[in-house]
Amino acid sequence: xASVVPVKEKKLMDVKLGELPSWxxxxxxxxxxxxxxxxxxxxxxxxxxxxxxRGGVAMVLAAYMLFSYCPCYKxxxxxxxxxxH
Amino acid sequence: MNENLFTSFITPTMVGIPVVLLIIMFPxxxxxxxxxxxxxxxxxxQQWLVRLTSKQMLSIHSHKGQTWALMxxxxxxxxxxxxxxxLLPHSFTPTTQLSMNLGMAIPLWAGTxxxxxxxxxxxxxxxxxxxxxxxPLIPMLVIIETISLFIQPVALAVRLTANITAGHxxxxxxxxxxxxxxxxxxxxxxxxxTVLVLLTILEFAVALIQAYVFTLxxxxxxxxxx
Numbered sequence: 001x002a003s004v005v006p007v008k009e010k011k012l013m014d015v016k017l018g019e020l021p022s023w024x025x026x027x028x029x030x031x032x033x034x035x036x037x038x039x040x041x042x043x044x045x046x047x048x049x050x051x052x053x054r055g056g057v058a059m060v061l062a063a064y065m066l067f068s069y070c071p072c073y074k075x076x077x078x079x080x081x082x083x084x085h
Numbered sequence: 086m087n088e089n090l091f092t093s094f095i096t097p098t099m100v101g102i103p104v105v106l107l108i109i110m111f112p113x114x115x116x117x118x119x120x121x122x123x124x125x126x127x128x129x130x131q132q133w134l135v136r137l138t139s140k141q142m143l144s145i146h147s148h149k150g151q152t153w154a155l156m157x158x159x160x161x162x163x164x165x166x167x168x169x170x171x172l173l174p175h176s177f178t179p180t181t182q183l184s185m186n187l188g189m190a191i192p193l194w195a196g197t198x199x200x201x202x203x204x205x206x207x208x209x210x211x212x213x214x215x216x217x218x219x220x221p222l223i224p225m226l227v228i229i230e231t232i233s234l235f236i237q238p239v240a241l242a243v244r245l246t247a248n249i250t251a252g253h254x255x256x257x258x259x260x261x262x263x264x265x266x267x268x269x270x271x272x273x274x275x276x277x278x279t280v281l282v283l284l285t286i287l288e289f290a291v292a293l294i295q296a297y298v299f300t301l302x303x304x305x306x307x308x309x310x311x
Contacts, residue, residue, distance in 0.1 A: 042114070046117060057115060057127060060114070060115065061170075061173065064111060064170070064173070064176065065173050065174060065175060065176065068097070068108070068173075068175050068176045068177060069175045071097030071098065071104065071177070072093070072097070072175050075089065075092040075093075076175075078089075079089070
């Protein structure tokens, strides 16, 4: 599917579905590129959720608590209040 | 009850994937690196704390010992943050595992001893014999000093493990006792709850103190050997 703007320079949300394979192949998978992708992702997360005037780390800690509940669930299942265990 | 108590210390795996590695790396995202002249509140507070601690801890060292500044600062930050995060409900504390504490203590201690032996061989060997010992006691004292030297890393690791594990166990036990007592007699449950609150305050203190003690002892061993 042809488009006016070349595929290479579009962000992910603007890429049409048919052009997805060529967009994925376009990204550089060198170690430097992968590290750059992680860095950008981390700073997007940081600036949106932590680097704000009010709050920040509290939300991260709450998410961490919920996340660490998952491995414990198997053992905690037996500690529920019920008549027959 | 017996089995339930220790299940909070097993390394967590979710659907077969060991997430313990993620949990060990998690505190690092809570310490963002300062990128501007004046950062946000979180980064400024952390910067101030690091400066305060590093000034206090590294003032006793010579120039050679101060090259260890990065190591000691990251050590105290890691242990402190990991212990404090372990006080959240349901979280897993990596420092309760003896394997990890041994992995931290033995290389650091060995590093200080190796530095001492390499740069000040005579002085490091002289540590084995305290000044002014009576002549007949010398062989026995050398053996005792050797044993006390080799027990240093084990003591570092076991101290940290035992303190944190014991604290977590006590919280589990007293919390369980409070819950069971609530249906039997409310006043006793209230007393037990007060004990639990005090214990939690103690645990916060212990978390920080243990980090400090670990780092202080490593720096002490370093001071002996530089």
